[in-house]
Amino acid sequence: MVITNTRTHRRFNFFGYLALICCIVSSPLMAEDMLVKKQHFKTLNFKTTSGTVLPLVDIGWEAYGTLNSAKDNAILVAHYFTGNSHAAGKYSKDDKNAGYWDSIIGPGKAIDTNKYYVISSDSLVNGNVKDPNVFTTGPSTINPKTQKPYGLDFPVITIRDMVNAQHALITSLDIKKLHAVAGASMGSHQALEWAAAYPEMVPKVLSVIGIGETDSFAQAVLSQATKRIKQDPTWYGGDYYGKSEPTAALAGLLEHMLLHSQHGAVLDQHFKKVLYDDPATRLSIKNELVIVPWLEKAALKRASQLETNHMLYLTRAVQLFRVGHKATLEEGVESITAKVLFLPSKNDMLLPVYNTKKIYNIMKKQGKDVTYEEIDGPWGHLDGIFTIAQKSDTIKKFLAN
Amino acid sequence: MVITNTRTHRRFNFFGYLALICCIVSSPLMAEDMLVKKQHFKTLNFKTTSGTVLPLVDIGWEAYGTLNSAKDNAILVAHYFTGNSHAAGKYSKDDKNAGYWDSIIGPGKAIDTNKYYVISSDSLVNGNVKDPNVFTTGPSTINPKTQKPYGLDFPVITIRDMVNAQHALITSLDIKKLHAVAGASMGSHQALEWAAAYPEMVPKVLSVIGIGETDSFAQAVLSQATKRIKQDPTWYGGDYYGKSEPTAALAGLLEHMLLHSQHGAVLDQHFKKVLYDDPATRLSIKNELVIVPWLEKAALKRASQLETNHMLYLTRAVQLFRVGHKATLEEGVESITAKVLFLPSKNDMLLPVYNTKKIYNIMKKQGKDVTYEEIDGPWGHLDGIFTIAQKSDTIKKFLAN
Numbered sequence: 001m002v003i004t005n006t007r008t009h010r011r012f013n014f015f016g017y018l019a020l021i022c023c024i025v026s027s028p029l030m031a032e033d034m035l036v037k038k039q040h041f042k043t044l045n046f047k048t049t050s051g052t053v054l055p056l057v058d059i060g061w062e063a064y065g066t067l068n069s070a071k072d073n074a075i076l077v078a079h080y081f082t083g084n085s086h087a088a089g090k091y092s093k094d095d096k097n098a099g100y101w102d103s104i105i106g107p108g109k110a111i112d113t114n115k116y117y118v119i120s121s122d123s124l125v126n127g128n129v130k131d132p133n134v135f136t137t138g139p140s141t142i143n144p145k146t147q148k149p150y151g152l153d154f155p156v157i158t159i160r161d162m163v164n165a166q167h168a169l170i171t172s173l174d175i176k177k178l179h180a181v182a183g184a185s186m187g188s189h190q191a192l193e194w195a196a197a198y199p200e201m202v203p204k205v206l207s208v209i210g211i212g213e214t215d216s217f218a219q220a221v222l223s224q225a226t227k228r229i230k231q232d233p234t235w236y237g238g239d240y241y242g243k244s245e246p247t248a249a250l251a252g253l254l255e256h257m258l259l260h261s262q263h264g265a266v267l268d269q270h271f272k273k274v275l276y277d278d279p280a281t282r283l284s285i286k287n288e289l290v291i292v293p294w295l296e297k298a299a300l301k302r303a304s305q306l307e308t309n310h311m312l313y314l315t316r317a318v319q320l321f322r323v324g325h326k327a328t329l330e331e332g333v334e335s336i337t338a339k340v341l342f343l344p345s346k347n348d349m350l351l352p353v354y355n356t357k358k359i360y361n362i363m364k365k366q367g368k369d370v371t372y373e374e375i376d377g378p379w380g381h382l383d384g385i386f387t388i389a390q391k392s393d394t395i396k397k398f399l400a401n
Numbered sequence: 402m403v404i405t406n407t408r409t410h411r412r413f414n415f416f417g418y419l420a421l422i423c424c425i426v427s428s429p430l431m432a433e434d435m436l437v438k439k440q441h442f443k444t445l446n447f448k449t450t451s452g453t454v455l456p457l458v459d460i461g462w463e464a465y466g467t468l469n470s471a472k473d474n475a476i477l478v479a480h481y482f483t484g485n486s487h488a489a490g491k492y493s494k495d496d497k498n499a500g501y502w503d504s505i506i507g508p509g510k511a512i513d514t515n516k517y518y519v520i521s522s523d524s525l526v527n528g529n530v531k532d533p534n535v536f537t538t539g540p541s542t543i544n545p546k547t548q549k550p551y552g553l554d555f556p557v558i559t560i561r562d563m564v565n566a567q568h569a570l571i572t573s574l575d576i577k578k579l580h581a582v583a584g585a586s587m588g589s590h591q592a593l594e595w596a597a598a599y600p601e602m603v604p605k606v607l608s609v610i611g612i613g614e615t616d617s618f619a620q621a622v623l624s625q626a627t628k629r630i631k632q633d634p635t636w637y638g639g640d641y642y643g644k645s646e647p648t649a650a651l652a653g654l655l656e657h658m659l660l661h662s663q664h665g666a667v668l669d670q671h672f673k674k675v676l677y678d679d680p681a682t683r684l685s686i687k688n689e690l691v692i693v694p695w696l697e698k699a700a701l702k703r704a705s706q707l708e709t710n711h712m713l714y715l716t717r718a719v720q721l722f723r724v725g726h727k728a729t730l731e732e733g734v735e736s737i738t739a740k741v742l743f744l745p746s747k748n749d750m751l752l753p754v755y756n757t758k759k760i761y762n763i764m765k766k767q768g769k770d771v772t773y774e775e776i777d778g779p780w781g782h783l784d785g786i787f788t789i790a791q792k793s794d795t796i797k798k799f800l801a802n
Contacts, residue, residue, distance in 0.1 A: 050683055050684070152685065152686065152687065156682070156683050156684065156685065156686060158683075215665035215666070215668065215669050216665060216668035216669050216671070216672040216673070216690075216692045217660060217663075217664070217665030217668050217669075217750070218665065219672075219690045219692055219693075220656075220660055220668070220690070220692045220693060220696055221660060223689055223690060223692075223693045224653075224656060224657070224660070230687070237687075238686075238687070252625075255621075255625060256625070259618060259621055259622060259625070262618075263618070263755075264616035264617060264618030264619065264755070264756075265616070265755075267616065267617035267618050267621070268616050268617050268618075270617070271617040271620075272617070281557070281717070281720070281721065282451055282557050282559075282721065283451070283557065284553065284557065285553065285557060285639075285713050285714060285716075285717045286553065286631070286638075286639070288624055289617075289620045289621070289624060289720060291617045291620055291621045291624075292620075292621060292624045295621055312686050313686060315686075316682070316686045319682070319690060320682065320683065347755070349618070349753075352750075352753075354664075354665070354666075354748070355665075
């Protein structure tokens with residue numbers, strides 16, 4: 001995959017981008033490819049922040065590198081909204097694709113697996129339940145009491161719940177203190193929440209394309225993006241199990257994500273000259289611009305791979321996100337003792353940098369050890385994945401010091 | 402109306418904002434209020450850029466100040482997407498509301514009506530056809546050939562068509578050269594298009610919250626925002642005349658506009674503490690965040706005042722916008738000889754400043770006389786209306802020099 005990490009925004013591999021959006025990162029088979037294995041973590045009687053007790057939580061996880069005997073070299077990586085625990089490496093040598101952060105996780109890389117034991121787990125209510133390498137617990141899970149899927153009886157989940165499930169995993173490995181928690185986008189939500197919830201376990205947070213809280217604007221935008229699902233009769237009020245999934249309605253959310261995860265300049269390189277290349281749009285308002293059918297097709301494909309209710313639960317978790325889950329962000333970050341490296345993307349259209357500046361400024365004012373540095377790439381939000389390697393030295397130094 | 406023009410973003414009048422979104426700007430009755438009168442301009446056999454000839458175009462216009470004998474002191478003001486020609490003054494002394502740019506248009510103000518004759522006209526396919534003070538020609542107009550509304554037989558309109566209708570108005574007044582063309586948002590689209598189409602008539606352009614072209618990203622976002630209309634069975638494929646209007650579907654577009662015309666920080670001041678003030682959202686994903694019903698109600702109210710097909714035609718005009726309507730923006734601006742003052746809003750979420758920087762940089766590179774200065778206010782896009790008076794001195798000097 002050609003990823004051009006320049007300020008000129010001249011070149012890019014559009015279909016490489018599309019593949020990545022679909023969670024498939026192509027990279028040539030290298031001799032040094034890490035081979036990784038998906039594992040299960042199961043915990044009983046998991047109490048959610050809403051007060052509900054889940055008899056069984058089962059999430060997938062994988063790891064890169066080796067846990068040292070002191071068990072103090074572990075770095076936890078949390079994944080983004082549509083992502084899963086496959087952050088690096090390959091499942092087999094024949095595997096075409098590596099994990100989404102393979103450019104910065106591996107031997108000698110920014111998050112060096114020669115030094116650190118990197119753990120990555122699937123979130124609660126992960127959307128990729130149809131992926132054989134993803135294990136999660138959510139509304140599509142069989143409720144042991146009824147032997148039917150939970151559906152909307154599944155409790156509303158917050159980012160704190162995701163963190164608590166990871167906390168159970170980490171403590172099950174007898175790890176008392178992590179070296180760091182890292183994540184991009186919703187993964188950053190979890191990383192920062194870890195630092196607020198378990199400050200004694202988190203000395204460092206790597207927040208990539210992250211924010212401190214979802215503001216009213218973003219809450220409303222997300223409700224807009226999921227409205228098509230909730231208004232769709234084939235959603236059956238959330239109880240579509242045993243019927244077909246409302247995939248076409250879910251595609252609306254994916255259209256939003258596909259669009260806003262990137263910058264206009266990138267799309268323009270692909271769809272440029274639309275004005276004169278597509279006279280149909282000047283003949284009738286019924287004819288759509290060329291980007292529209294492309295977007296619809298890509299979103300529908302991605303939607304077919306995801307579980308609709310899980311995506312709605314993820315959306316709600318993101319809507320309710322505020323680090324520390326206190327009445328204000330100021331109160332929420334107070335407990336944090338970790339050093340935090342914020343790496344927002346300069347051109348982010350999904351989580352514009354004003355969000356990151358807000359939490360950075362609040363924490364700085366409180367005397368915390370925080371650093372802010374923008375990723376400068378052509379993609380916008382996706383620069384947190386695609387061109388993150390440009391910050392390899394910064395990340396390496398941050399983790400070492 | 403209390404508009405606080407500060408960098409602290411501490412105070413604002415939320416419902417004042419809402420009123421303005423609804424095209425009603427409250428201001429106290431002042432002795433010096435300009436009284437204005439709406440006039441008709443009619444032109445026959447108007448040829449659109451698509452090649453269609455409209456037997457009659459009828460648009461509304463109003464003016465402030467006095468045309469001098471040389472007829473060289475006219476400034477044309479074009480309006481924004483949901484706006485109309487009521488840019489300043491009041492229709493009667495009992496009128497509660499003044500035009501949207503009343504803070505900068507009037508005697509002694511930034512656009513000084515003691516010096517300039519300010520003309521403002523309703524656009525083609527204006528959405529406010531139900532407003533008795535708005536006159537426009539569009540799909541709801543009776544087609545003289547069929548004696549029924551044009552509906553989707555009305556030709557697709559571009560920003561250039563809007564400019565050409567204004568050009569017919571201006572030449573009918575025997576004005577050979579304007580002093581300047583000004584506008585906010587879609588009004589800026591028209592102002593810049595004037596400079597590209599009729600360079601000999603436009604020595605100055607005041608572009609407020611303006612851009613050079615609608616990029617693929619924004620094109621797709623607009624298609625998303627109108628999708629609910631086009632998929633609504635009560636739209637009847639555009640032929641709902643004689644039936645009820647698909648207002649509920651049109652509200653989807655207005656929800657998008659209401660949200661993106663402002664900044665998250667402003668909404669947060671109104672809807673803050675949503676997380677703990679509304680536990681219902683943590684009980685079920687079916688319960689929506691408090692901002693959502695507010696947004697839906699406000700959008701539905703505004704939608705009921707607008708004409709659905711007109712809004713779809715306006716959307717298409719905006720989607721197809723590129724200054725000069727050439728194959729590239731670089732070619733499109735080449736013909737411009739006007740001095741241009743760009744005043745984008747620093748916190749704009751609808752037309753982020755990268756758009757304005759793009760045309761500014763292209764024109765600067767071509768050696769044009771361009772100035773770029775950001776409006777710094779709490780509202781985002783709406784700062785081009787609400788806090789534009791902070792740039793009064795800049796505008797006054799620009800128009801004078």
